[in-house]
Amino acid sequence: MSKNLIIVLCFCWVILEECAALSSPIAPFATYKHSAELQKDIADLWWTVDDAEQEITFELHIKSTGWIALGISPAGGMKGADIAIGWVESSGKVFLQDRYSTANSRPMRDNTTQDWFVLQGQEKDGWTAIRFKRLLHTCDSMDVPIKSGTNILIFAYGLVDLDSNRPEVDIMYHGTRRNSRMLPLRSYADPPADEKFLGLDTFEFRSDNYIVPSNDTTYHCKIYKAPSQYPHKRHAIAHKILIDPDNIDLVHHLDLCECDPTATFDDNNLPDDLCDSIPDEIRLCSSNFATVWAVGGDVTREFPEEAGYAVGGNSETKYYMIQMHYDNPRLSSNRRDSSGIRFYLGNELRQYDLGFLTFGIGSTPSGLAIPPKVERFITDSFCPPEATRNFPKSGINVIFALPHTHLQGSSTWTKIIRNNTAVQYLFNAESYDFNYQFQNRLPKPIKLYPGDSFATRCIYNTMNKDDVTLGGERTKDEMCVNMFTYYPRMNDLYACVTLNHDSAWQDVMNTSSPIDYKQVKDWLLTKNWTSESTKQWQNFYERAPRLVIYGKSGYFQDQMLSTLPTYEDFKAEECHK
Incomplete structure (x- = not known):
C-alpha cells in the first residue's frame, strides 16, 4: 500500500417518514410527500x-x-x-x-x-x-x-x-x-417528530464539557466504547444530533466513524484530544464512516422500514470515534461544549443492515488544488471496477446521498459506469450550498452491482479568492466527496477515493526526487496564478495520472490509473414542455 495513503473523512446516512407539526389551521387540500x-x-x-x-x-x-x-x-x-x-x-x-x-x-x-x-x-x-x-x-x-x-x-x-x-x-x-x-425539493428527507420515538431504548455518545479552543478551526476527536448492554443484535431505527444550544454557532459538523475491529484501547483512558495530536491512536477509527451531521441539515434522521443500523450482539465494531468540527471565526474563548448523538433502538430486527460508502477525492493538497479567480474549475475522480468486485451478485440498494464540498463548491455528481457506459446519476447535486448540507433521500433505491465503476465530479467557483484553495479539513480548504447509505451492508468497502499520482506532481514540478505532501503544498502556495496558468492547471487535472485508494480502515488497496478512463456518457437532458 502507498505510504501516501491518507484517511479521508467520516460521514453518511438517513431516512424519512413523518413530518413535524406545522402551524396552519387550514388542512391541506391533498396528501403530499x-x-x-x-x-x-x-x-x-x-x-x-x-x-x-x-x-x-x-x-x-x-x-x-x-x-x-x-x-x-x-x-x-x-x-x-x-x-x-x-x-x-x-x-x-x-x-x-x-x-x-x-x-x-x-x-x-x-x-x-x-x-x-x-x-x-x-x-x-x-x-x-x-x-x-x-x-x-x-x-x-x-x-x-x-x-x-x-x-x-x-x-x-x-x-x-x-x-x-x-x-x-x-x-x-x-x-x-x-x-x-x-x-432539496426533489430529495427531501422529512424529519420525524421526536414523539415518534418515545419509550424506545436509546444510547448516546456526547462530549463532556469540552473546552473549545479559541482557534478559527478545531477538529476534536474522541473515542467511545460501543454500548455493551445489548447481548443480542439490535437495530437503531433513527438518530438525533444533539447540538449544545449554547454552541449552535460553533458546531459545524459531527462525524461518527466505526473503529476497525483490530483497534484496541484502554477503556479507562480512551483517546480524547485534537485529532492532529493523536493521529496514531485514531488511525484505525478515521475512515469507516457511520454517519454525519453538517451545518444546515436536519438533526433527526429515521431509517427505512426494511433496514437499520446494527449494534450489540456479536458486532465487530467495539469502538466508535466522533470527530467534531468547530468553526470559530470570532476566536471565542472559554466556550464549553457537550454536543453528541443519540440512537433510537427498535423493538424488532429489520431485514437488512445499513452500510455506508464514499466516492470522491482525497482531502489533501495532492488531491485538490484549485486556482483563484476561476468561475468554473472542474475536478474528476474515478472508482474502477476492481473496487466493487466483491459486491453481492444480487447488488446493493442505495437509498441516501450526502454530497459534500466546502465554501467554493457549486455542484457535484457521481455517475454509475457499467460496461464503460454511464447508465445514470447515483446522485446529481446540480445546485449545492455548503451552508445547507442535507441528506438526500433518493426517489427510489438505486441498484449497484459487482464490476460497476463510478465517476465523481466537483465544480468550484473561486472568484472571491485571491489565493489557491487546497484540499483539507478546514472550512477555507476544500473537499470533494459524495457519501451514500445502502443495504445490505458489506464489510470490505467503505471508501474509494483518488489523489493525483506522485508522478504527476514530479512532472508538473519538474523534479525526479520523491514527493511528499508538504513539498507539494509549499510549491502550490508559492505558485504564481495567471489566466494562462489557470487554463494550464485545468489541463493538468484532466490528464494527470491518479492513485485510487479503496477498501476499509487497515485494509486499503491502491491502484494507479495512467489517465482517467473514458466512457460513453449519456446525453444531457433537453428541456421539453
Whole structure:
C-alpha cells in the first residue's frame, strides 16, 4: 500500500417518514410527500414531485388574508427569481400570477408564458392557502429550473389582495414580510417528530464539557466504547444530533466513524484530544464512516422500514470515534461544549443492515488544488471496477446521498459506469450550498452491482479568492466527496477515493526526487496564478495520472490509473414542455 495513503473523512446516512407539526389551521387540500415550516407560526409549505410528469405541486399557507408568494431563487435574493403570487378574493375565487424579478425590486409579470398553474385556494382564520403547480423545467427564460440538489425558496406576503379588476394596480412592497429557506425539493428527507420515538431504548455518545479552543478551526476527536448492554443484535431505527444550544454557532459538523475491529484501547483512558495530536491512536477509527451531521441539515434522521443500523450482539465494531468540527471565526474563548448523538433502538430486527460508502477525492493538497479567480474549475475522480468486485451478485440498494464540498463548491455528481457506459446519476447535486448540507433521500433505491465503476465530479467557483484553495479539513480548504447509505451492508468497502499520482506532481514540478505532501503544498502556495496558468492547471487535472485508494480502515488497496478512463456518457437532458 502507498505510504501516501491518507484517511479521508467520516460521514453518511438517513431516512424519512413523518413530518413535524406545522402551524396552519387550514388542512391541506391533498396528501403530499413532503412538508416544511418555512417560518414558525407564519408560513408552511407542502409539496410533491412527480418525476414521471416532471412537475411539482406546491401548497403554500401563510398567515395573511392578503396576497402570498413563493419563489425559486438562483442565488437567494429577488434578482433572477421565478415567483408565483396568489390571492383569494372574498367571493372565494383564486388568482395566481407568474412573475419574474430582474433585480431587488417589484417582480414583473412573466411576458413569455404562464408556467405556474393554480389548482385550489381558500382563506380561513386569518390564513391564506393556495395549491398550485409547475414543471420542473419550463424551458422559459423567465423561470428558474428546479434542479436536483438544494433549492433556494423565497416567500413573502402582503396585507391586502391585488385588485383583479384593475391590472394597472401592481403589488405593493412587502417590507419585512419575507424570508427564505433552503430545501432539496426533489430529495427531501422529512424529519420525524421526536414523539415518534418515545419509550424506545436509546444510547448516546456526547462530549463532556469540552473546552473549545479559541482557534478559527478545531477538529476534536474522541473515542467511545460501543454500548455493551445489548447481548443480542439490535437495530437503531433513527438518530438525533444533539447540538449544545449554547454552541449552535460553533458546531459545524459531527462525524461518527466505526473503529476497525483490530483497534484496541484502554477503556479507562480512551483517546480524547485534537485529532492532529493523536493521529496514531485514531488511525484505525478515521475512515469507516457511520454517519454525519453538517451545518444546515436536519438533526433527526429515521431509517427505512426494511433496514437499520446494527449494534450489540456479536458486532465487530467495539469502538466508535466522533470527530467534531468547530468553526470559530470570532476566536471565542472559554466556550464549553457537550454536543453528541443519540440512537433510537427498535423493538424488532429489520431485514437488512445499513452500510455506508464514499466516492470522491482525497482531502489533501495532492488531491485538490484549485486556482483563484476561476468561475468554473472542474475536478474528476474515478472508482474502477476492481473496487466493487466483491459486491453481492444480487447488488446493493442505495437509498441516501450526502454530497459534500466546502465554501467554493457549486455542484457535484457521481455517475454509475457499467460496461464503460454511464447508465445514470447515483446522485446529481446540480445546485449545492455548503451552508445547507442535507441528506438526500433518493426517489427510489438505486441498484449497484459487482464490476460497476463510478465517476465523481466537483465544480468550484473561486472568484472571491485571491489565493489557491487546497484540499483539507478546514472550512477555507476544500473537499470533494459524495457519501451514500445502502443495504445490505458489506464489510470490505467503505471508501474509494483518488489523489493525483506522485508522478504527476514530479512532472508538473519538474523534479525526479520523491514527493511528499508538504513539498507539494509549499510549491502550490508559492505558485504564481495567471489566466494562462489557470487554463494550464485545468489541463493538468484532466490528464494527470491518479492513485485510487479503496477498501476499509487497515485494509486499503491502491491502484494507479495512467489517465482517467473514458466512457460513453449519456446525453444531457433537453428541456421539453
